Amino acid sequence: MAYPTGNIMAGKRGLVMGVANDKSIAWGIAEQLAAQGAELAFTYQGEALEKRMRPLAESVGSNIILECDVTNDEAMDKTFAELEAKWGKIDFLVHAIAFSDKNELKGSFVENTSRDNFLKSMDVSVYSWVAVAKRASKLMTDGGSMITLSYLGAERTIPSYNVMGVAKAALEASTRYIARDLGPSGIRVNAISAGPMRTLALAGIKGGRDLVGTGREWSLLKEDTTMEGIAGCALWLLSDLGASTTAEVVHVDAGFHAVGVPESAASAE
Ligand code: NAD
Numbered sequence: 715m716a717y718p719t720g721n722i723m724a725g726k727r728g729l730v731m732g733v734a735n736d737k738s739i740a741w742g743i744a745e746q747l748a749a750q751g752a753e754l755a756f757t758y759q760g761e762a763l764e765k766r767m768r769p770l771a772e773s774v775g776s777n778i779i780l781e782c783d784v785t786n787d788e789a790m791d792k793t794f795a796e797l798e799a800k801w802g803k804i805d806f807l808v809h810a811i812a813f814s815d816k817n818e819l820k821g822s823f824v825e826n827t828s829r830d831n832f833l834k835s836m837d838v839s840v841y842s843w844v845a846v847a848k849r850a851s852k853l854m855t856d857g858g859s860m861i862t863l864s865y866l867g868a869e870r871t872i873p874s875y876n877v878m879g880v881a882k883a884a885l886e887a888s889t890r891y892i893a894r895d896l897g898p899s900g901i902r903v904n905a906i907s908a909g910p911m912r913t914l915a916l917a918g919i920k921g922g923r924d925l926v927g928t929g930r931e932w933s934l935l936k937e938d939t940t941m942e943g944i945a946g947c948a949l950w951l952l953s954d955l956g957a958s959t960t961a962e963v964v965h966v967d968a969g970f971h972a973v974g975v976p977e978s979a980a981s982a983e
Contacts, residue, residue: 732810820920857900909939909967934969
């Protein structure tokens with residue numbers, strides 16, 4: 715994808731967590747940040763994903779590519795210790811990580827949600843944000859900015875989204891509390907609530923791919939959300955352009971979140 719180039723991120727270094735492949739939202743954000751001069755480090759979840767993501771990371775000049783499963787405290791400690799050893803400090807963090815058992819991302823929320831998967835979804839998709847924000851903040855010695863990725867299912871019911879909607883609601887609340895604690899250190903903490911994108915994560919939601927076209931039909935802009943739009947918002951929030959904005963959930967969804975009843979459902983006469 716062609717992202718606007720420039721120097722908005724020149725001199726800034728940060729960590730991008732959550733690239734699985736070239737469709738990942740984290741990758742779109744990384745490409746945009748690199749195109750504006752940022753120096754990037756990456757983490758990946760496990761060996762199976764390394765093969766896909768390593769060449770991507772190298773293509774934007776990264777030589778800090780670390781394995782980090784966010785369910786493992788030691789792996790997180792090691793990641794941030796290595797970052798500190800290499801760079802000393804960082805300026806920004808991208809958290810684009812979520813997981814839930816796809817057998818529970820369909821049908822009835824109340825019938826299908828198990829204790830195990832409820833806890834696992836909250837652990838990977840929410841607690842990891844708190845855990846990496848804590849560690850990243852220690853390296854943001856000159857202030858900084860961090861973002862996570864949310865979805866409208868936090869605020870409204872979405873078919874099949876189920877326990878992930880509950881997790882995203884907790885993620886957005888966590889964003890505000892993290893922002894409260896880190897504000898005095900000059901660290902801004904925000905979430906982007908993105909419209910549906912064709913990624914591995916979306917493929918795990920029953921009917922998830924059908925959500926993509928709903929933007930064209932029902933959003934205010936009558937179009938699907940673009941990676942350029944999400945990456946542009948990330949650039950704003952992670953750069954000095956985002957000064958004074960914290961504890962915010964910014965919707966990048968072509969205005970879909972503002973629609974109560976779609977035009978097509980009511981007669982204009
Ligand atoms: P993706 O599948 O490309 O990315 C999800 C990432 O989470 C992967 O890189 C995966 O390795 C990582 N992950 C999962 N479990 C992990 C663990 N235990 N340790 C470390 N990493 C782990 O899909 P995506 O759509 O780019 O998802 C990124 C974020 O964006 C997620 O939080 C997702 O909920 C959110 N989001 C996605 C959409 C969408 O429509 N795709 C919309 C709004 C928000």
